[in-house]
Amino acid sequence: MLAESHFYFHKAADVIGLDDKVRTILLTPRRSVKVEVVIEGEDGELQTYNGFRVQHNMARGPMKGGLRYHPAMDEDHAVALANLMTWKTAVVDVPYGGAKGGIDCDPRHMSERDLFQVTTFFVEQLKEIIGPTTDIPAPDVNTNAKVMGWIMHEYSKYAGFSPAVVTGKPLDLFGSEGRDAATGRGLVHVLGAALEEQKKSFEDVTVAVQGFGNVGSNAALLIAEQGARVVAAADSTGGVSNDGGLDVPALHAWKNEHGRVDGFPGGEAFENTEIIGWDADVLVPAALENAITEDNASDVKASLIVEGANAPTTPGADQILNDRGVAIIPDILANAGGVTVSYFEWAQNIQQFRWDEARVNRELDKKMSQAYRSVREVATEHDIDLRTAAFVLAIRRVGRAALARVHYRTEFPF
Ligand code: NAD
Numbered sequence: 001m002l003a004e005s006h007f008y009f010h011k012a013a014d015v016i017g018l019d020d021k022v023r024t025i026l027l028t029p030r031r032s033v034k035v036e037v038v039i040e041g042e043d044g045e046l047q048t049y050n051g052f053r054v055q056h057n058m059a060r061g062p063m064k065g066g067l068r069y070h071p072a073m074d075e076d077h078a079v080a081l082a083n084l085m086t087w088k089t090a091v092v093d094v095p096y097g098g099a100k101g102g103i104d105c106d107p108r109h110m111s112e113r114d115l116f117q118v119t120t121f122f123v124e125q126l127k128e129i130i131g132p133t134t135d136i137p138a139p140d141v142n143t144n145a146k147v148m149g150w151i152m153h154e155y156s157k158y159a160g161f162s163p164a165v166v167t168g169k170p171l172d173l174f175g176s177e178g179r180d181a182a183t184g185r186g187l188v189h190v191l192g193a194a195l196e197e198q199k200k201s202f203e204d205v206t207v208a209v210q211g212f213g214n215v216g217s218n219a220a221l222l223i224a225e226q227g228a229r230v231v232a233a234a235d236s237t238g239g240v241s242n243d244g245g246l247d248v249p250a251l252h253a254w255k256n257e258h259g260r261v262d263g264f265p266g267g268e269a270f271e272n273t274e275i276i277g278w279d280a281d282v283l284v285p286a287a288l289e290n291a292i293t294e295d296n297a298s299d300v301k302a303s304l305i306v307e308g309a310n311a312p313t314t315p316g317a318d319q320i321l322n323d324r325g326v327a328i329i330p331d332i333l334a335n336a337g338g339v340t341v342s343y344f345e346w347a348q349n350i351q352q353f354r355w356d357e358a359r360v361n362r363e364l365d366k367k368m369s370q371a372y373r374s375v376r377e378v379a380t381e382h383d384i385d386l387r388t389a390a391f392v393l394a395i396r397r398v399g400r401a402a403l404a405r406v407h408y409r410t411e412f413p414f
Contacts, residue, residue: 004290005080007315008330009087012391015382018399026398029079030063031055035125037103039117047114050074051122053101055135056082059402061095062133064167064339066140067147068102069115077289078102084310085339087394088332092371094343097398099135101126107142119147123154130155132164132350138342139168139214141288145180149173164349167342176345178360179338183308184218185361186337188226189368190329191282191306197376198304202226206245208278208302209233211287212261215308215335217252219284224248231280234272236287238262241270241278277301285312292317300326307331322385330387332394333375340367 006027013023037049052075055063065085068077078100085098103122107115129135139148148169155165163174171177178185195201205228209220212235220230229245237260240246247266254264262269276283276292277299285291286308292300297317305321306329307313313321313328321328344360355363379389 012388029054029056037121041114042111049103049105051103052078054078054082056098057086058097059398063099063135064096065099067137067143068140069107069142071106073102073104088336090394090397091332091390092336092340119150120154127158137166145170164346167345177357179341181218182341183215183335183338186368187219187334188222190372193372202228205281206231207282208280209284210275216286220248232278234275235261239270239272240264240267242267284308307334330390333390
């Protein structure tokens with residue numbers, strides 16, 4: 001995964017003629033920490049896990065990035081995803097660097113009490129290196145507002161009242177209005193901008209969504225609200241389709257009640273692997289990385305892909321899709337709404353002041369519009385695809401901030 005995320009960096013670095021040493025400096029994490037997480041489970045058995053936190057770059061501000069609880073989590077994932085966070089925060093121009101972490105546990109097979117134990121143990125191990133001005137975790141796959149609340153509470157035991165140490169917290173515990181739906185909302189905003197460029201509206205398009213968790217379900221709800229037909233949705237349990245358009249609020253309620261899209265009575269069931277090749281105008285991969293690969297890229301029928309997940313498209317697949325003229329709004333732009341509202345939450349925590357939801361959404365829309373425009377300008381300037389343009393924009397911003405902090409005699413071609 002690391003090599004893949006670096007591939008896009010190098011492609012953009014080639015466009016601006018970045019030399020090898022600067023590439024190494026910008027790619028190398030500032031700090032990578034691995035800890036052993038040990039708890040006594042509810043069954044009285046000892047459980048051990050590996051916890052990771054990779055702090056990639058803080059040239060533009062404190063490092064920011066999610067915490068993922070997943071059996072496949074490892075240092076390689078954390079480094080790659082921390083890198084992406086550095087570029088993502090730069091694309092939306094929020095005053096942060098990048099970080100990422102997680103634990104290789106499987107919450108599907110753990111009690112809530114054990115998850116709580118794992119989380120507090122992890123915070124105890126990391127308390128010296130996270131904090132409101134150094135590294136601010138947030139939710140990612142299999143972590144949510146509840147877990148973030150536990151983190152705030154545990155960290156505050158050591159550092160005093162510190163709501164700004166973590167974002168994506170419950171509303172009752174200094175979370176922000178609008179944070180839950182923010183990634184989906186930001187995604188729908190850039191999808192709207194792309195459709196506008198193509199002189200289309202939401203009513204003109206059909207959409208297939210892979211992943212029906214935080215990002216996928218919120219994106220699907222808003223896409224349907226805008227008037228597009230969501231014709232297929234899939235999660236890890238299966239898929240459901242309806243050519244006339246799924247009743248997305250009903251599917252959302254079903255998923256909340258049953259924990260899966262499978263079995264939803266308002267559509268036909270299908271194997272979740274089919275979603276990538278679904279006959280729809282727009283494909284939203286919002287599950288995990290490497291969903292679109294060289295093996296299935298030629299199955300894609302959509303003419304526009306909006307990446308809700310981080311790194312859902314491998315470089316080989318990206319090339320195939322670019323050659324076929326399929327437009328891709330890349331992850332570091334399309335899913336940056338989450339970190340943007342995380343920034344609003346952090347700012348509210350520091351000011352001890354609460355914004356209402358309308359203000360959060362208005363500011364989010366403004367940030368996403370600016371980011372889309374800036375990426376489009378770079379794409380036009382260099383005649384490159386949106387992903388490469390987003391990386392060029394981010395590398396420039398991070399590189400310039402890093403340079404402005406020190407005195408070097410070397411001039412860099414940013
Ligand atoms: P989540 O755990 O809430 O949801 C993940 C969804 O993907 C679940 O519905 C799961 O069933 C589904 N899924 C897993 N494997 C699948 C498969 N093989 N086929 C179809 N569906 C599958 O996680 P999330 O927070 O929605 O995150 C999803 C992606 O978005 C991740 O890549 C994450 O890094 C990225 N992301 C999340 C946020 C955020 O604010 N939550 C922000 C930016 C990026």
